[in-house]
Amino acid sequence: METLFNKRLQVYVKCKDCEERKANLRVNIDLRVTSNPVYKRDLVVRLTDDLDPYFLYSLSISEEDYQSLKVQQGLLIDFASFPQKFIDLLLRCLSEQELDSPRFLLHLACQSSLHDGAAHFSVVETNAFKHLNHLSLKLLQGSDKEVKDYLATCLSSLKEDKQSLEVKLKKTEEDLSRQLTYAQQTLTEKTKELDKLRSEWTSQSTSLSSRHSQDLMSEREKALEIQSRLQQQVEQVRQELESTHLRSSQQLQSRLAELEVSTRDLTERRYKNESTIRDLKIKLSSAEEESQRAKQQVSSLRRENSTLDTELHNKERLVGQLQTRLAVLEQEVNDKEQLMGRTREVLEATQQQKETMEGNVESKDHHIKKLESKVKSLSEELIKANGIIKKLQADLRGLAEKIQVKNRVTVSQEKVVQDTSAKLHTASRHLQDAQQQLTHKDEQVSKLKEQLETTIQKLNESKEVLKTNENVIGWLNKQLNEKQLLKKPPPPESFQTPAALPTTAGLRAQFYPMPSVKLGLSPAEATDFLPTDQRTLPLPPPLKLGEPSGLDSKYFERREDSIPLTGLLSNLQSREFPPRPSKHSLPSAYFSA
Template identity: 60%
Template sequence: MKTHFRSVGGTIDRAAGSTKKNAASGSVGGCKAANTRSVVREGVYTEFSQSFAGLLRCPPVSTGAVCPFSVMETLFNRLLEVVVRCRDCEDRYEACVFSVWQDLVLKLTDDKDPYFLFSLSVSEEDFQSLKVQQGLLVDFSAFPQKFIDLLELCSSEQCSDAPRFVLHLTCQSPEGPAHFSVVETNAFKHLNHLSLRLAPGSDRDVRDHLAACLSAVKAEKQALDVKLKKTEEDLSRQLSYAQQTLCERSKELEKLRSDWTHQTSSLSSRHAEELQSEREKSAELQQQAERLREELQSRLAQLEESCRDLTRDKYQQEAALRDLQTKLQHADQESQRWKQQCQAARRENGQLDSELQQQQSLVVRLQTRVAVLEQESRDQQQLMKRTHDVLEATQQQKVRSTAQTRKLEATVKSLSEELLKANGIIQKLQAEVRALLGKVKLKNTVTVSQEKRLQDTSQKLQRAEQQLHDLEQQLADRDLQVEKLKEQLDGTVQKLNESRDVLKTNENVISWLNKQLNEKQLQKSYLPADGPRLPLTAAPLQDHFLPPTGAPAAHHPAPAPPPPPAAIHR
């Protein structure tokens, strides 16, 4: 199916998505056929044309007259199937061409039968009688579009097995007029929407129609020739370009082949050289591996010999170890004898008297130091008590108490260090005593005359040991006192933390009171000018509770203002 939209001076054909515009040329009997069918195809075409210069009503084409369709616009052109009914033949479906213009001109042709031509010219006066006869509801200006709509419906239904809209053409005789009808088929009856009486074309009309078709075919042929010539030129140009490109590509291919051959030969020679060098390297590596294997085998033999030597040495060392163990047993027995002889060497312990006196003087100094530390501890306790009282008064006193607490901690720490030093000295003395005892045990040349003196020395040594034991007991008591001091210090730190919490709560209350006071002053600042006013800014309440910088802190804080809903804890 093909749709044509005709305009003055040209034809635009739209079929299967392609568009072409060809200038119609040629004349038949002096009549320009610009708006006739430009392409003759098998099928039925319907054309509606409307004049441009007003509603130009043109009669059918006559001899010697200018074709009236040359100034008309084709509104519809489509292939439609028509049921042709003749008296002397059976009903059949024919493909006819309709050409409709306005004044309204309807033209029906058949591509398979060049002499098949029916036409109808309806003026506005004729349309009024047609409107009355068939009960039409549209005006003359809207009739072409409505007729086109009916033909569109027929075109959409012609592919269906049971079309709803069908076109009928009834011929009583070959030379007589024909009746063209648009019929709607439903389950009840056939509704005839429109019935037109078409007159058969005269010889003149048929010749004009054939001439127009011939001119259109010639114009199309000429256009196709031009297009073919242009296509041939383009193809020739493309062929020459392709041949030139092929020649260039052939040269490049030959060059690439020669390069590839050269590279292949060079790569082959290089590969052969590399293969030869790799073979030489492989042979050399095999020789090295063989030498290394021989060296490792000789090394293994040496190691096995060394292992046998070491095994012999091991057995010898074990035998020597057994001998040494025997000697050690003899040495232990000798040591027991030496221990028995050491009883006589106690006379040399007189040298320990002077050393014990020195140790006693050192113990006295340590006792004095401990007393001083106890006095400092008591002083620190009093200082902590005063610090606790000062912390309850002001924040400045809190800072001083913190410093004093740190100082006390440092003092306690130093005391602990002194105690640790004393313990170290005592341990050193004990080590020296044990060393002296060892020396005494090693002495083997003693005399009987010194046994009495040795006994006295032993008594003195016992007294020194008793004094040392007493000193250790005193140090244990001092350790207990230090633990108590630490517990007191922990309690003081806990109280200090509680004081910090109370101070933080008091600071929050003071900030809240400052805020309330500022709000009150802001509210009072908006009173009338003649009333009393308060300053917009007030000194913080901390100035009433904290002492000035550099002034000593009082032991008792100033009376605080009434607290907010949350009570102030001291």
């Protein structure tokens, strides 16, 4: 058996004494192929409810049944393409069941209650004009035996699934416990390494902050000394700076341009450092998403980076202060032209200070590169941890695929059980039909026995009637022969020989059919036809009611072995019979008039 469709669909259920309601029912369509003794294909449609285990409606459609269904509902497709078209309609209903006004709907109409009798399962298309019924199938409710078999198969499959899942869960728990122990060991090692890195960072940050504070103090002292010297030397250098004012101004402008270029380079480097720090932050955020414990470590690194940023901002502030000082010096040069010569020395000192600052910045850049290398090593370790997690996910996927394979095996077994249950159902139907036929035949046999008894009774009665008729005929023939032999010849007036009788051949008695009225004569009337000397003889009893009136037709036919009247030939040719008494002028039943 091949499963073609197995999904839950929204069905509008309507019973006789209940209101219409929506229900999610599972529609299962299977194609059953049998090749022993004849190749047959049957389409099995089954409706079940996952919430109600006693809800079971099924229908088996063979190719012969489909032909009648095709004629009844006006279908245009063959049996080979019917399952796919039916599945297409169900998929259309499934795609539109979430809409507010779906076009295709499924209806289940029951003539009685939902758990009693048959139901009509139909696919209906709704439009503004009318409801179009594309297909309607009459599903039969499962009997108690079918429901029990269905529940037994469900329970057996669930037990097997439970056992297999328990074994799989034990295996997966063992594997995951091993992997967790390994991951915990790796995490402890990494936490130790991170603690070491934190301690190193804290020591370096404290050393850097102490150095910066010392440098700032020394620079402040130097600036104060320079200011004192300048104030002392301003009065002495006024006269010397008048001649060199123009040259010094040009040189200062060129120097200022060079300083601007250097400041631009420094700002570009700062932006590059900021971009690298941002990249590091992005990498650290991705590492935070992969492992929750690494978030805290990355946050500590961000704090350390923020401290470095604050240090860089402080240095930038120092550079700004120096620039402001240069502007003040320019104003003083404009105001006091004599101080320009000494300002050269001040500028050279400031250049030296800048060179020392650049050296410090390069050392800090080198230190940042070291930090970047350490972060890269951390990212590589995180990538390795991700690889381990991916391997675990691949193992879980493999286990899920194995579970799916076992589910398919259980579904195939369910199909086999369903086939056997369907065969048993058909066999029970055949047995019921055979029992009905046997009862019908028994009734026919009893009727035939009664008819045989009646016919036997009639035959017995007819045999008795025939015996009585034969006795009467024999007695009459005997009396007639004796009378004809003993009596005198009658006169020729009352009886003449017929002209058609030949004289050379012997006479034979002719019997003609007697009217049915003559058989019902009374004994007194019957004695009138007899001679006077034999009227005292007893006659045969009259016929009873219900017996066949008249003699059998075989006694009225002309026979070759009839009784010859040889003793009367000579008398009939020369004489006539004496006249009969004229009391009754009825014709004879055995001789023609």
